[in-house]
Amino acid sequence: MKTFIKDFKNLVKLRLTLLVVFSASVTFLIGQKIQIERANIDHINWKNWLILIVGGFLVTGAANCFNEIIEKDLDKLMTRTKDRPMPAGRMTTGQGLVLGLVMGIIGTRLLLILNLETGFISVFSILLYAFAYTPLKRKSPIAVFVGAIPGALPPLIGYLAALGHTTEFEVMDYQIAIILFAIQFVWQFPHFWAIAWVLDDDYKKAGFRLLPTTKRDKISAGFTLASTLLLIPVSLLPTIYGFGGNIIAVVSLVIGIWFAWLAIKLFMKLDIDSARKLMFASFIYLPVVQLVLLFNLN
Known part of the structure; x- marks a missing residue:
């Protein structure tokens, strides 16, 4: 069990994922407080806040999982990543793919409960991070610019999630x-x-x-x-x-x-x-x- 927990933490890049979730959750609260001041809602919706945290964690974990699948052979070459579960041989890419898809689907479904914008932007973030930023890292420093886009989406997602299903923007x-x-x-x-x-x-x-x-x-x-x-x-x-x-x-x-x-x-x-x-x-x-x-x- 201890090995599984360690492998899961490495697979989802726990510290990075928690930073992303923190950012989205704080901006959700910012959005909710602004809605309260406008008298659009009476109180902070803590249920939606928890949905955002769980959904955001799963979606971010899925993006990191896909990133590690793509970079498995490269991770073997680097000291800081060679002990991750896939390059170390403790998890197959097939198992990683299934886990990533499950996390991505469940996470997106949860975020869609909040509103369509939150769910769609989250999917866009996964695709941009895993399939644009990841391969660009070996080609050009422009990868940092591309990676900064999905990296900056969490506060946008959090604020939009706070607006719920309102059409009164x-x-x-x-x-x-x-x-x-x-x-x-x-x-x-x-x-x-x-x-x-x-x-x-x-x-x-x-x-x-x-x-x-x-x-x-x-x-x-x-x-x-x-x-x-x-x-x-x-x-x-x-x-x-x-x-x-x-x-x-x-x-x-x-x-x-x-x-x-x-x-x-x-x-x-x-x-x-x-x-x-x-x-x-x-x-x-x-x-x-x-x-x-x-x-x-x-």
Whole structure:
């Protein structure tokens, strides 16, 4: 049983999946609070929140499962992935395919309960991640841009799920959904590139080309720094567009400057230690910004 649990955690990439689910669940609550303020609903629908969490977990797990099926032979070449269940031989690709399909079908069915948009976007996310981003990783650094799209869809999915089956969309709803997507989309770049910098030697064994120049050089570090600087004004959009308060603006500015400072240090030193600090900072940045926004809505 212990081995099965470990294999399942590796198969669905548990930490990544939980981050995705967290993002969607927080933005669902943001959407619900906005609906309450408009007097469209009386209280947060916790049942739908749980449906989103379970459905989102299964759909994300399915996408990661398909990714590992496609990359099974490549995972054998890398130190950090060679012990995953399929490359290690503890699970066949057929078993992985069945598990992925079951998770994907059940997860999508659950999300369709919330509304059609949530279900359809989730399916689109699976297809884009598994069948566009995954093969592109060996061909071009453009894979990071492609991968950032499904990576930024969870907050969009969460917000749309919060609207339920209403057909009364306001202009602000579109603005909020796009802004939530934009923050996570821009965040993906320093996040991806910091990871790629740290793991570049391992990635090269499988032929993955994820750094902007495919090398740990000044240009790659410059792109990473530029993305953290771009994230600062993007993170202020909730306050600029009037649905976020002053506290989220201050927090976003402070944590954004800190994030950018770590990217500056990477640009100056070009070392793995600086990239690792930036990588861990990226794990802190997104949850902090989303949680503070949840509690500082106008």
